[in-house]
Amino acid sequence: MTPALLGNLSVSLALAFSLLGLALALLAYFQGDGRFLRGARTLVPLAFLGALAAFLALEWALLTHDFSLAYVARNHSTKDPLWVTLVTPWAALEGSLLLWGLLQTLYTLLASKKALDPWRASLVLAVLYGIQVFFFGVMATIASPFEILASPPQDGVGPNPLLQNHWMMAVHPVLMYLGFVGLSVPYAYAVAAMAVRRYQTWVEETRWWTLVAWGFLTAGKVAGMWWSYEVLGWGGYWAWDPVENASFVPWLLATAFLHTALVQQTRGGFKAWNFAFVTLAFAATVLGTFLTRSGVLQSVHAFAEGPVGPAFLGFFLLATGLGLGLLSRVSREVRDAAAFRPFSREGALLLGAFFFAGWALVVVLGTFYPLLVEAFAGAKVSVGAPFFNQLSAPLGAGILLLMGVGPLLPWRRAREEALRNLYLLLGVLVLGTLLGLLRGYTPGASLALGLFLYNLAAVLLLAREGVLGRVRAGLSPWGFLENRRRVGSLVVHFAVALMGLAIAFSQTYRLESEKTLYRGEAWEVAGLRLTFQGVRALDEGRRFAVEALLKTDRFGEVRPRLHFYPQMNAPLPAPKVVYTPGNDYYFLLMDFDREKGEWASVRLILTPLVFWMWVAGGLMVLGTLYSLWPAGRPKEVKGVSPA
Amino acid sequence: MKGKYLLGILVVLGALGYMIFGGLGQNLVYFLTPSEYLQDQAKYQHRPVRLGGLVKPGSVRYDKDLLELRFVLTDGVAEVPVLHKGTPPGMFKEGQGVVVEGRFEGGVFQGRNLLVKHSESYRPPQAGWTPEDVRKLIEEAK
Numbered sequence: 001m002t003p004a005l006l007g008n009l010s011v012s013l014a015l016a017f018s019l020l021g022l023a024l025a026l027l028a029y030f031q032g033d034g035r036f037l038r039g040a041r042t043l044v045p046l047a048f049l050g051a052l053a054a055f056l057a058l059e060w061a062l063l064t065h066d067f068s069l070a071y072v073a074r075n076h077s078t079k080d081p082l083w084v085t086l087v088t089p090w091a092a093l094e095g096s097l098l099l100w101g102l103l104q105t106l107y108t109l110l111a112s113k114k115a116l117d118p119w120r121a122s123l124v125l126a127v128l129y130g131i132q133v134f135f136f137g138v139m140a141t142i143a144s145p146f147e148i149l150a151s152p153p154q155d156g157v158g159p160n161p162l163l164q165n166h167w168m169m170a171v172h173p174v175l176m177y178l179g180f181v182g183l184s185v186p187y188a189y190a191v192a193a194m195a196v197r198r199y200q201t202w203v204e205e206t207r208w209w210t211l212v213a214w215g216f217l218t219a220g221k222v223a224g225m226w227w228s229y230e231v232l233g234w235g236g237y238w239a240w241d242p243v244e245n246a247s248f249v250p251w252l253l254a255t256a257f258l259h260t261a262l263v264q265q266t267r268g269g270f271k272a273w274n275f276a277f278v279t280l281a282f283a284a285t286v287l288g289t290f291l292t293r294s295g296v297l298q299s300v301h302a303f304a305e306g307p308v309g310p311a312f313l314g315f316f317l318l319a320t321g322l323g324l325g326l327l328s329r330v331s332r333e334v335r336d337a338a339a340f341r342p343f344s345r346e347g348a349l350l351l352g353a354f355f356f357a358g359w360a361l362v363v364v365l366g367t368f369y370p371l372l373v374e375a376f377a378g379a380k381v382s383v384g385a386p387f388f389n390q391l392s393a394p395l396g397a398g399i400l401l402l403m404g405v406g407p408l409l410p411w412r413r414a415r416e417e418a419l420r421n422l423y424l425l426l427g428v429l430v431l432g433t434l435l436g437l438l439r440g441y442t443p444g445a446s447l448a449l450g451l452f453l454y455n456l457a458a459v460l461l462l463a464r465e466g467v468l469g470r471v472r473a474g475l476s477p478w479g480f481l482e483n484r485r486r487v488g489s490l491v492v493h494f495a496v497a498l499m500g501l502a503i504a505f506s507q508t509y510r511l512e513s514e515k516t517l518y519r520g521e522a523w524e525v526a527g528l529r530l531t532f533q534g535v536r537a538l539d540e541g542r543r544f545a546v547e548a549l550l551k552t553d554r555f556g557e558v559r560p561r562l563h564f565y566p567q568m569n570a571p572l573p574a575p576k577v578v579y580t581p582g583n584d585y586y587f588l589l590m591d592f593d594r595e596k597g598e599w600a601s602v603r604l605i606l607t608p609l610v611f612w613m614w615v616a617g618g619l620m621v622l623g624t625l626y627s628l629w630p631a632g633r634p635k636e637v638k639g640v641s642p643a
Numbered sequence: 644m645k646g647k648y649l650l651g652i653l654v655v656l657g658a659l660g661y662m663i664f665g666g667l668g669q670n671l672v673y674f675l676t677p678s679e680y681l682q683d684q685a686k687y688q689h690r691p692v693r694l695g696g697l698v699k700p701g702s703v704r705y706d707k708d709l710l711e712l713r714f715v716l717t718d719g720v721a722e723v724p725v726l727h728k729g730t731p732p733g734m735f736k737e738g739q740g741v742v743v744e745g746r747f748e749g750g751v752f753q754g755r756n757l758l759v760k761h762s763e764s765y766r767p768p769q770a771g772w773t774p775e776d777v778r779k780l781i782e783e784a785k
Contacts, residue, residue, distance in 0.1 A: 358659050365663055373671070380674035380778075384691055387670035391662055514729060516707045570733025570759065590730040591707065601707060601730045 003061035004069055007054050007146035014050030014101065015136035017043045018129050025126035029119065029195075037118050040125050044112045047132060048105040055102045058089050058145055068152040071095060071145050077158030079542040084159065087170040091159035093293055093308065094145035096173065101135040103181040107209075108132065111185050114205070123192035124185075131184055134315050143308050158542065161565040161572055168227040175220030176247055180285040182213025183254060187282035187323065190275050194326040199271045199334050203264045208628065210258055210278075215624035217251045222617030233573035235512070235586045235605035237613065240388040245367045246288030249360045253281035256356035263346045267411060268337025270350060272327065275334070277353065279323025284360070286316040291367070341413050348406030352399060359395045363388065389507070393444065400451040400500050403493055404429075404458035408465075421461055429454035441508075448504030455497035459490050488627025495619035502609040502616060511606040514590065518599045526606045528585065529553045535597040542566075545574075548589045548600045560589040560602070584610040672744070677721035678774045680747070693744050694723065694752055695760070695778060700737040716743065716752070718774035727754035734759040 021043040028036035058071070062085050067073045075092045076085065089095035108128040116124065139145060163169045186206040193202035224244070225237040238244060257277035260270040290312035327334075341347060366383045373381050408421045432453035436446025466480045481487055513525050517532035533549040544564040551557055561574040578585040586605040593599045674693045694716060702715035712727040712735075725743055735741065735757065745754040 354655065358655070361659070362663055366667070369667055369671075381671045382674065382693065383667060384670040384672045387666045390666050390670075394662075514710055516710060599707070601710065 002068075003057045003064070003066050004146045004148055007057035007061070007069075008144070010050045010054035010057060011098075011136055011139050011144070011146065014047050014054060014105065015133065015140050017047035017050055018132035018136055021047060022126055022129035022133055025122045025129055028122035029126060032119075034118055037122050037125075040122065040129070041112055044105075044109050044125070047129075048102075048109045051098075051102040051105040051136075054139075054145070055089065055098055058095060058098060059086065061146075062086075062088050065155075067154070067156055068149055069145075070147040070149050073149055073153050073156045075159045076156045077542065078155050080158050080164075081542070083167070083170065084164050088159050089145075090173045090177075091163050094139070094143045094147075096177070097135060097139050097143055097308075098145045099174070100177050100181060101132065101139060103177050104128070104132050104135060104184065107181050107185055111188070111209070116205075119196045120189070120192040120198065120202075123195050124188045127188035127191050128184060131188075134311075138308055138311050142311065157567040158565075161543070161563065161568055162231060164542075164565075165563065165572060165574060166227050166231045168223050168230070172220055172223040172227055175216050175223055179213050179215075179217030179220050179254075180247075180250065180288075182209055182216060183250065183278075183282045183285055185209040186213075186257070186278045187319070190278045191322060191326060194275060194323075194330050197330060197333060199275075199330075200264070200268060200337075203261045203274055207261065207265065210254065210261065211624060211628055214251075214254050214258055215621055215628070217247070217254060218617070218624065219621045221247060221251060222614065222620070225617075226614060229610070230575065230577060233575050233588055235510075235575070235588075235607065237506075237610070240366070240383075240385045242367050243292045245363045246291045249363050250281050250284040250288060252356045252360040252363070253277055253284050256353040256360075257281055259349045259356075260353045263349050267346060269340060269346055271334045271336060272331055273350070273353065275323065275327045277357070279320060279327070280357075280360075283316055283320040283323070286312055286319055290316055343409070344413050345406060345409040345411050348402050348409055352402040352406060355395055355399050355402065359392065359399075362391045362395070366391075396500060396503075397447060397451060400455060400497060401429075403496060404451075404455045407462055407489070407493070408458060424461070425454055425458055428457040445504050445508045448501050452497050452501040455493065459494045459497075462486075462490055484629060485627050488623045488625075491623030491626060492620050495616040495623060498612055498619070499616035502612040505609045506607045506613070509608050512603065514601065514603040516591075516599055516601045519597075523602075525604055526583075526585075528604070530558070530602075530604075532600060532602065535592050535600055546571075546589070546592060548592065548602060550587065550602065555585070558585075558587050560587040562589050562592070579611040581611060583608050674742075676718040676774045676778050677716055677723040678718055680723060681721045684747070688747050691744065691746060692752075693742050694725070694754075695740070695742045696723070698735070698737050698739050698741055703731075703737055705731055712754075712757075716741070718778070719776070720774050723752050724750065725752045725754050727757050729757070732757055732759050 021040050024036045024040035024043070027033070028040060060066075061069050061072050062076050065072070065076070065078050067076075071092065071094050075088050075095070080088070090099045108125070111128060112121075112125060158164070186202075186209050189202040189206045189209075193199055224247070228239070228244075229235070229237040257274060260273045260277060263269045264271055264274050290309055293308050293312060340350075342351075366388055369383050370381050373379055404425055405422060408425070409418055429450045431450070433446045433450030436449040437443070439446075441449065463480070466483065466486060467477045470477050470479050511526055515523055515525075517523055519532060519534050522529055522531045529552065531551045533551055535546055535548050538545040538547065542565070545561050546564070547559040547561040549557060549559060555578045558576050558578065560576040562571040563574050564571045573588050573590070576587040578587070584605075584607045586607065588603040588605070589600060590603050591601040672691045672693055673687065674695060675687065677694070677696050680687055680692075680694065696716040696718045699715040699717045699722060702713075704713045705711070707730075710729055712725075712729065712731050714725055714727075716723050716725050725745075727743065727745075740760040742758045742760060743752060743754040744756040744758070745752055747753075
């Protein structure tokens with residue numbers, strides 16, 4: 001038995017089980033026969049085991065340096081440290097597909113455990129099996145992780161050095177895939193709901209899945225931003241690169257869906273919107289993969305291109321067509337339970353969802369526009385970051401505005417006490433913005449400060465309302481913490497406001513300075529005094545490192561580096577970041593005297609509040625986790641009868 | 644009632660559409676070769692452009708104390724002088740394909756960002772290369 005044999009066999013088995021499962025699930029639906037459904041359910045763990053075996057086979061091949069596999073030869077080297085080897089399965093396209101397939105079977109396994117009525121269960125399984133068929137089909141044909149090389153090399157080149165430079169890159173892809181794949185479950189439920197014409201309960205049944213997927217997407221995005229900041233050496237965390245956009249769009253649409261789903265859950269409204277948003281959110285994950293893997297757009301993430309573009313485009317069209325096609329067929333029947341007034345919580349939620357969806361539209365247009373221009377006008381253009389920034393600023397501000405008032409508005413229609421709260425909040429917003437202007441911040445940054453304080457006030461008001469409500473009812477105020485959904489959403493909302501503030505300030509104020517220093521020379525910059533004490537070279541086996549020794553008066557010795565990898569012609573900068581609550585000090589070694597080490601060119605980038613971006617990202621994930629935590633969860637009263 | 648919502652949605656979509664297409668027009672960054680620039684110089688003055696070509700051998704001057712990199716970008720037919728503030732990137736060398744992001748200020752291209760285009764199949768250009776060949780080489784390089 002070789003890894004290749006085990007791998008190919010396992011992929012084929014996973015594909016066969018998925019195909020058979022799809023057939024049985026469809027039979028169960030069309031024949032209305034429970035025996036087929038039982039059969040389809042039985043195959044779920046088998047497909048999972050097949051995928052798991054294939055994944056382990058790839059790890060086995062990597063750990064035993066089996067360079068007869070093309071994937072191992074291209075992405076592995078005997079010099080790689082163990083942790084790099086273990087995460088190499090998702091360093092390139094074929095392995096990433098395998099990880100995606102494995103996670104898909106895992107989600108299918110978890111989803112199939114939930115008791116469902118046989119009609120919808122068969123369709124949910126059919127959709128999930130269909131997705132599995134696509135992934136394992138692609139792996140079995142055009143992008144096999146277990147392709148054999150006729151003449152294996154002695155040693156490989158190892159994964160892209162950019163991926164080895166920071167441990168975050170080991171985590172980021174897995175988090176993203178867990179998020180992407182997680183959206184497949186609500187999508188499958190939505191398709192089943194539309195097919196069997198039961199439009200209400202699927203949202204409640206998939207709330208957990210949507211939140212889980214959203215939490216992973218958020219964690220994945222923040223991890224990716226952090227990686228970009230700490231590894232790419234340009235001192236930024238977001239470049240509106242197509243790859244970033246590709247994963248931002250599903251996040252935006254999933255966020256829109258989370259908010260309108262809340263209305264359907266509690267008030268039975270916005271059913272058609274929910275079908276549309278969940279379809280688009282899932283389709284966007286596939287579209288994103290098409291964008292990043294097909295090489296249609298030029299991008300810094302050029303290490304992951306392959307022949308799978310057309311396959312993903314076809315799958316995207318199929319997934320979108322299925323969801324929206326079903327919706328157009330049933331849209332006449334989809335009735336909302338309650339009449340809708342704009343000035344109410346549901347009104348704010350819908351408007352917020354429009355902002356998120358509009359933002360997604362902006363990002364998609366900006367990302368695809370160069371393709372259109374190239375196709376129709378023949379000119380090679382790119383859409384600059386200013387376009388995205390100009391449109392994102394008002395959309396983001398609108399979202400922050402709605403986020404504060406929305407949860408304070410009552411359902412159905414706003415009443416007197418709600419209006420009082422509104423005036424209070426608006427006062428905070430105006431005062432906060434004025435405070436910013438008085439301190440000499442730009443109008444944009446001042447507004448961001450106002451919006452942050454306004455959201456902070458809104459969160460405090462909501463918490464106060466919750467606690468007072470319990471006290472009035474003679475209950476312990478601490479019991480408010482058991483309302484996990486409410487508390488979790490407050491934490492996430494606060495974190496979003498904090499992130500908005502951090503983004504506004506770090507984008508507005510940024511100081512960048514570069515200088516060539518000779519040994520012993522001191523440089524006064526940004527309130528810092530640093531002295532260059534020389535360079536030092538280190539041989540680290542898989543790479544060669546050069547570090548500049550910089551003595552600073554505030555942070556002791558700082559050593560930014562350049563890493564020389566044998567598989568790369570150019571050195572990779574390894575910046576040294578010193579986080580402080582106010583500013584980030586980002587030290588980069590740009591160039592050095594290769595003969596005597598007498599001089600070095602050093603760059604310092606000073607960015608405010610970046611530290612709080614990572615805090616906010618952590619809080620968003622923690623808040624989501626708190627909402628999802630099962631222990632001590634109060635029994636929710638199912639107020640809405642199934643439609 | 645329905646009409647009012649429809650109107651509201653149309654207004655929002657209209658505003659969004661206006662912002663998107665207005666913004667796109669202003670923020671399009673053209674990718675040019677030196678010959679394309681020389682054909683229509685006025686059009687590309689003072690606006691962001693991505694200029695692609697090869698570093699002309701013998702033209703590179705780098706002052707590490709001022710952190711000023713000067714070189715001439717060529718596509719075999721036309722040439723443009725480039726001034727880039729900052730250190731040359733690792734793979735920067737004569738004859739290499741590069742893309743410079745920046746603006747034309749007068750006759751000199753002021754680079755803000757310098758990207759080296761390197762491909763496995765890269766060959767130094769032979770005599771008789773056309774700007775189109777250079778452009779392809781740069782677009783296909785990673």
